[in-house]
Amino acid sequence: MGALPSRSVCPHDCASVCPVELELTEGGKLARLRGSRVNSYTEGVICAKVARYDQRLHHPERLMEPLLRVGPKGSGQFRPISWDEALDRAAEGLRAAAAQWGAEAVWPYYYAGTMGLVQRDGINRLRHVLGYSQTEETICIGFSDPGWKAGIGGKRGVDAREMVQSDLVIFWGCNAVHTQVQLMNWATKARRMRGAPLVVVDPYRNATAEKADIHLMPRPGTDGALACAVMHVMFAEGLADRAYMAAHTDDPRALEAHLESRTPAWAAAITGLEAAEIIDFARLYGRTKRSYLRLGYGFTRQRNGSAAMHAVSCLPAVSGAWAHPGGGALYSGSGLFPLDTTLIEGKDVADPTVRKINQISFGRALTGDAEALAGGPPVKALLIQNTNPMVVCPETDRVRAGMAREDLFTVVHEQFMTETAAMADIVLPATMFLEHDDIYKAGGHTYLQVAKAVMPAPGQCRSNHAVICALAERLGARHPGFSLSAWALIEATLAASKLPPAGEILESGGLDGVPADFNDAHFLNGFPNASGRFRFRAEWEGPMASQMPALPDHLALIEEADARYPFRLVAAPARNFLNSTFSETPGSIGAEGRPQVLIRPDEAAALGILDGALVHLTSRRGEITIHARLFEGLPKGVVVVESLWPNAAFPGGKGINTLTGADPGPPLGGGAFHDNAVAIRPYDHGKLC
Numbered sequence: 001m002g003a004l005p006s007r008s009v010c011p012h013d014c015a016s017v018c019p020v021e022l023e024l025t026e027g028g029k030l031a032r033l034r035g036s037r038v039n040s041y042t043e044g045v046i047c048a049k050v051a052r053y054d055q056r057l058h059h060p061e062r063l064m065e066p067l068l069r070v071g072p073k074g075s076g077q078f079r080p081i082s083w084d085e086a087l088d089r090a091a092e093g094l095r096a097a098a099a100q101w102g103a104e105a106v107w108p109y110y111y112a113g114t115m116g117l118v119q120r121d122g123i124n125r126l127r128h129v130l131g132y133s134q135t136e137e138t139i140c141i142g143f144s145d146p147g148w149k150a151g152i153g154g155k156r157g158v159d160a161r162e163m164v165q166s167d168l169v170i171f172w173g174c175n176a177v178h179t180q181v182q183l184m185n186w187a188t189k190a191r192r193m194r195g196a197p198l199v200v201v202d203p204y205r206n207a208t209a210e211k212a213d214i215h216l217m218p219r220p221g222t223d224g225a226l227a228c229a230v231m232h233v234m235f236a237e238g239l240a241d242r243a244y245m246a247a248h249t250d251d252p253r254a255l256e257a258h259l260e261s262r263t264p265a266w267a268a269a270i271t272g273l274e275a276a277e278i279i280d281f282a283r284l285y286g287r288t289k290r291s292y293l294r295l296g297y298g299f300t301r302q303r304n305g306s307a308a309m310h311a312v313s314c315l316p317a318v319s320g321a322w323a324h325p326g327g328g329a330l331y332s333g334s335g336l337f338p339l340d341t342t343l344i345e346g347k348d349v350a351d352p353t354v355r356k357i358n359q360i361s362f363g364r365a366l367t368g369d370a371e372a373l374a375g376g377p378p379v380k381a382l383l384i385q386n387t388n389p390m391v392v393c394p395e396t397d398r399v400r401a402g403m404a405r406e407d408l409f410t411v412v413h414e415q416f417m418t419e420t421a422a423m424a425d426i427v428l429p430a431t432m433f434l435e436h437d438d439i440y441k442a443g444g445h446t447y448l449q450v451a452k453a454v455m456p457a458p459g460q461c462r463s464n465h466a467v468i469c470a471l472a473e474r475l476g477a478r479h480p481g482f483s484l485s486a487w488a489l490i491e492a493t494l495a496a497s498k499l500p501p502a503g504e505i506l507e508s509g510g511l512d513g514v515p516a517d518f519n520d521a522h523f524l525n526g527f528p529n530a531s532g533r534f535r536f537r538a539e540w541e542g543p544m545a546s547q548m549p550a551l552p553d554h555l556a557l558i559e560e561a562d563a564r565y566p567f568r569l570v571a572a573p574a575r576n577f578l579n580s581t582f583s584e585t586p587g588s589i590g591a592e593g594r595p596q597v598l599i600r601p602d603e604a605a606a607l608g609i610l611d612g613a614l615v616h617l618t619s620r621r622g623e624i625t626i627h628a629r630l631f632e633g634l635p636k637g638v639v640v641v642e643s644l645w646p647n648a649a650f651p652g653g654k655g656i657n658t659l660t661g662a663d664p665g666p667p668l669g670g671g672a673f674h675d676n677a678v679a680i681r682p683y684d685h686g687k688l689c
């Protein structure tokens with residue numbers, strides 16, 4: 001029988017938030033998934049991992065019933081129980097922890113396993129009503145957001161579709177082939193239609209750099225120095241647009257004076273690039289007014305990441321690129337729709353005095369670190385949705401020790417028996433995106449989208465919204481949001497935000513929020529901050545704001561290599577995984593092969609390391625065992641591990657985040673996943689770390 005067409009929205013933690021077209025069999029199974037061909041951003045393009053979604057949706061190991069732990073934590077020993085028993089036990093565990101230790105002893109922990117606002121953020125409604133501990137959401141955007149906002153003020157930029165009018169495209173810290181494949185479609189169009197070269201700035205020759213016309217490969221954590229030297233050249237050689245800066249920026253004279261000492265030679269010593277490379281790139285950028293700068297997250301995941309983002313975001317303000325079609329920059333467009341999510345998140349009852357725990361300090365908080373606990377009680381109960389902290393959080397050894405505590409009551413709502421779910425007392429089976437309703441904003445494009453379930457939930461799976469509402473009923477939590485269906489919440493949120501109704505947005509395939517006026521879209525009518533001007537003098541906010549530079553600069557705050565740890569490690573994203581998602585699907589596992597550390601052949605030879613050999617990789621936090629892969633496309637002293645593989649995929653059972661640190665970086669406490677000094681040595685036979 002023929003497949004039946006339908007459509008939805010990919011929910012995963014990716015800037016694209018792709019509209020998708022589906023073909024379902026008459027039996028209700030997914031037959032095919034592709035990018036929407038009618039959406040003007042996606043144009044039918046979808047990443048390979050999502051194109052194989054049938055492998056995930058119909059996976060034989062998908063969780064289908066509630067489970068109760070009957071063996072040691074992490075043993076995987078569970079027995080099935082009914083939903084009523086599971087919810088009763090879950091509510092009682094949360095209630096008991098709050099009764100003995102106070103409400104702040106309960107920590108609802110979540111992140112972006114889904115980007116849908118109802119299914120992702122509804123856990124906050126329960127948190128706010130009951131006074132449970134709050135979360136500083138730092139694991140993804142803790143550096144990039146404050147860096148972008150310091151200069152521009154709001155989370156929007158130039159529509160990616162404008163690349164067809166660009167004469168130069170730059171992907172800075174953005175491995176689009178791995179993480180946002182639609183960008184490659186638009187960059188290819190710019191090259192074909194206008195001869196626009198693609199420049200990639202990234203610390204290794206990844207799949208995107210392979211397709212670039214120019215690849216600049218600075219050492220990790222030195223992007224701010226490169227940006228400052230580029231601006232130095234533009235000022236020195238008359239390539240800075242002084243008229244634009246006078247009209248639209250705050251203090252170009254102070255910036256020019258500040259940059260006099262930030263020469264290409266100065267930056268070359270920091271970045272490892274040749275001064276001539278920096279000069280050539282600065283001239284190309286400065287002379288090409290229709291230059292499109294796409295900023296990624298990767299280069300900001302250093303302790304100096306916010307300063308680096310601010311420095312790089314200054315480039316189009318110096319060149320005047322914002323004033324030209326196809327010119328300017330984009331980091332995220334998620335601020336195009338300032339939705340009123342009060343009903344979804346229970347913001348109307350949020351208590352600002354409730355303690356907040358930094359998201360990246362998960363392991364430290366669970367092991368009793370006083371600073372991580374922010375002056376509150378120990379964490380005695382966890383409710384986890386949409387994340388897999390046993391794999392994605394830094395300092396895995398601490399995370400494992402914390403989650404193994406027998407006095408910690410843990411409920412995990414999941415789609416698979418992840419390593420986090422295996423540590424739970426109660427495991428609840430969760431729906432996937434084709435089985436529930438939701439509303440989605442995007443960072444990579446300009447559409448607000450809604451999606452309805454296109455198939456029933458299998459087995460006993462329930463949505464995040466359904467579970468939160470059921471727990472609220474048992475815990476005596478009262479809020480209007482708990483009495484509404486997911487679709488009703490979407491409708492109410494849109495009405496409160498003065499936007500069209502959900503059915504209308506669904507029928508049209510999404511609401512495009514790109515400003516109709518070019519001057520608004522390119523900030524010529526003012527940047528979205530109090531002054532209306534781009535701020536070279538950054539206005540930093542946060543508990544560590546005093547550590548930040550007033551003007552764009554290289555902030556020497558990274559974990560530098562030294563004699564004991566002579567390499568810098570980048571924990572980059574793998575092409576076929578998305579954080580820890582898709583690491584269970586056969587297609588993704590087969591495409592990735594196994595965890596590997598990329599190391600230069602000359603540096604491997606000096607250490608006696610052969611291609612494919614097991615090695616030990618060590619940081620100040622711990623040690624893992626991994627296979628080596630000899631790879632030419634690296635700066636000296638840099639190694640790369642593309643992950644996130646499950647811990648169990650590594651020899652010895654310890655994954656890459658064993659090595660990464662949870663030290664919060666300024667100004668807001670972001671997670672520095674790519675900022676690690678490490679040592680590498682040949683495998684000690686018989687010793688698996």
